[in-house]
Amino acid sequence: MGFLSNVVNGISLGSVYAIIALGYTMVYGIAKMLNFAHGDVIMVGGYLSFISMVYLGLHPVFAVLIAICGCTVLGILIERLAYKPLREASSLDVLITAIGVSYLLQNLALLIWKSDPKVYPSVIQAEPLRFFEGQLIISPVSLVTVLVNILIMVGLTLFTTRTRMGKAMRACSEDKGAAQLMGIDVDKTISLTFAIGSGLAAIAGVLLCSAYPTLMPTTGSMPGIKAFTAAVVGGIGSIPGALLGGLLLGVAEIFAKAYISTQFSDAIVFAVLIIVLLVRPSGLLGKPVNVKV
Amino acid sequence: MAMLAVSDLHVHYGSIHAVKGVSFEVDEGEIVTLIGANGAGKSTTLNTVAGLLKPSSGSVEFEGEGIVGVPAHKMVSRGIALCPEGRRVFTEMTVRENLEMGAFSRFDDEARESRRRIYEHFPRLKERKLQSAGTLSGGEQQMLAMGRALMSRPRLLMLDEPSMGLAPILVQEIFDIIKVLRETGATILLVEQNARMALSIADRAYVLETGRIVKEGSGADLLKDDDVRKAYLGG
Ligand SMILES: Nc1ncnc2c1ncn2[C@@H]1O[C@H](COP(=O)(O)OP(=O)(O)OP(=O)(O)O)[C@@H](O)[C@H]1O
Ligand SMILES: [Mg+2]
Numbered sequence A: 001m002g003f004l005s006n007v008v009n010g011i012s013l014g015s016v017y018a019i020i021a022l023g024y025t026m027v028y029g030i031a032k033m034l035n036f037a038h039g040d041v042i043m044v045g046g047y048l049s050f051i052s053m054v055y056l057g058l059h060p061v062f063a064v065l066i067a068i069c070g071c072t073v074l075g076i077l078i079e080r081l082a083y084k085p086l087r088e089a090s091s092l093d094v095l096i097t098a099i100g101v102s103y104l105l106q107n108l109a110l111l112i113w114k115s116d117p118k119v120y121p122s123v124i125q126a127e128p129l130r131f132f133e134g135q136l137i138i139s140p141v142s143l144v145t146v147l148v149n150i151l152i153m154v155g156l157t158l159f160t161t162r163t164r165m166g167k168a169m170r171a172c173s174e175d176k177g178a179a180q181l182m183g184i185d186v187d188k189t190i191s192l193t194f195a196i197g198s199g200l201a202a203i204a205g206v207l208l209c210s211a212y213p214t215l216m217p218t219t220g221s222m223p224g225i226k227a228f229t230a231a232v233v234g235g236i237g238s239i240p241g242a243l244l245g246g247l248l249l250g251v252a253e254i255f256a257k258a259y260i261s262t263q264f265s266d267a268i269v270f271a272v273l274i275i276v277l278l279v280r281p282s283g284l285l286g287k288p289v290n291v292k293v
Numbered sequence B: 001m002a003m004l005a006v007s008d009l010h011v012h013y014g015s016i017h018a019v020k021g022v023s024f025e026v027d028e029g030e031i032v033t034l035i036g037a038n039g040a041g042k043s044t045t046l047n048t049v050a051g052l053l054k055p056s057s058g059s060v061e062f063e064g065e066g067i068v069g070v071p072a073h074k075m076v077s078r079g080i081a082l083c084p085e086g087r088r089v090f091t092e093m094t095v096r097e098n099l100e101m102g103a104f105s106r107f108d109d110e111a112r113e114s115r116r117r118i119y120e121h122f123p124r125l126k127e128r129k130l131q132s133a134g135t136l137s138g139g140e141q142q143m144l145a146m147g148r149a150l151m152s153r154p155r156l157l158m159l160d161e162p163s164m165g166l167a168p169i170l171v172q173e174i175f176d177i178i179k180v181l182r183e184t185g186a187t188i189l190l191v192e193q194n195a196r197m198a199l200s201i202a203d204r205a206y207v208l209e210t211g212r213i214v215k216e217g218s219g220a221d222l223l224k225d226d227d228v229r230k231a232y233l234g235g
Helices: A003-031 A038-055 A060-086 A091-113 A140-162 A164-174 A176-181 A186-211 A221-234 A239-260 A265-279 B042-049 B072-078 B095-102 B108-121 B123-127 B138-150 B168-183 B195-201 B219-224 B226-232
Strands: A129-131 A136-138 B004-013 B016-026 B031-036 B057-062 B080-083 B156-160 B187-192 B204-209 B212-218
Touching (some): A003 A038, A003 A164, A003 A186, A003 A221, A003 A239, A038 A060, A038 A091, A136 A140, A140 A164, A140 A186, A164 A176, A239 A265, B016 B031, B042 B080, B042 B156, B080 B138, B095 B138, B123 B138, B138 B156, B168 B187, B187 B195
Parallel strands (some): B031 B204, B080 B156
Antiparallel strands (some): B004 B016
């Protein structure tokens, strides 16, 4: 495959990471917690759309909508049942709970859908586009992924800068006490954040499975961890940071696979990220952390 | 009937007993001040009235209704606003967005009208409306915090150390604004370490010492009081 194709594939994979990273970054921004189970919501989104298309024979559009609604509800439930009771708890307690929720989701998926991998039918059925005598091949899924990513980024930016609830979200992420004094319902805002993040995870799940069509209960873990790293590298809490980190990670991964080693690609990617963080501990677009004494 | 009546209020932080049976009242149209040294429990008292802290016992009545247990975000629509200690403006949002947040519980056209009024009181905020609040000077941030609290058109405005950390000329400016607010009929509960300024504009005052009210009277009387002069006015 040509260099250009690798660039396109990297951007496409990076777009998926960016969409997932948004969920981590938004939840971190508001609840100041790492929602370790976010990756598994992707997997649930994958299964929900799979069932809708394959077992129920629904049109992919409806399958995607079902996945989004299902994951949104799941995200709200996870926050209500697992994290909300821990608002005052230490961050370690919350992290352990989040890891527990992650295992719970994976094992429930194992019970319901069994361990054998499902072959995911792409939501977009079309011929790849070829340019420059096969030097550049763009699969329709890549194209849609990048477009969806752009739409989400623009939409979310407009939401947080133009709407009342979006601004309330920014206010909460900066100072919950002050936000309450303004009349903002912090609990409701946190719920909304989980809802949006999980809805986006469903979209990411559909796009991911369409590009890499093996669906298993552990499908979400690795992309989840990578997207979390992308969020940290971009600067956790920052929406443009999630985009930048995601793209960087996707391109680095595809290039490492193409030109260095398939087996070690993940190791190489994480090494690059560690170097970025050594140089800029708060991430590329993150603000320096002010430790309050 | 008093607009705000606090009686026998106790507040704990874990095992720390910060407010130990405080009672006071604020009548409509009054400026009442709570003065006291660092750690006396002034902020704790205001934060409890605002619903940010839950008292361990005691009652808080606003316009005749008990408000203990009402969540903080519902206080604004009941008519109480707190401009918190340390300003706590949203530094990453613009001046205008900060003001919009202040009117979060109101309708858009009301909010626009409030904003116009605030810009009249604080012309400097208008000049900087698109600037992010974190880049404002300390005095401007304090004005923004006060303007933000006023956006909800509260019937009771609580100000926690509005003059903290400001140069004398800005302190004067802040107190001038409080006087203007009084003329518009606002009811204000003011917490200050700058006891002289606070007592000189207050109708009534309470002195708080380690969680208890040890003295009360009119602002003018306390300014002349020997103990108060020694402890809070530098002799
Ligand atoms: N979050 C907290 N946790 C534990 N103790 C606290 C907390 N906040 C305040 N305190 C304690 O409660 C007491 C009253 O504090 P408070 O902040 O109400 O005082 P204050 O009168 O507002 O003082 P200042 O003039 O310094 O603002 C102090 O002894 C303080 O150490
Ligand atoms: Mg205080």
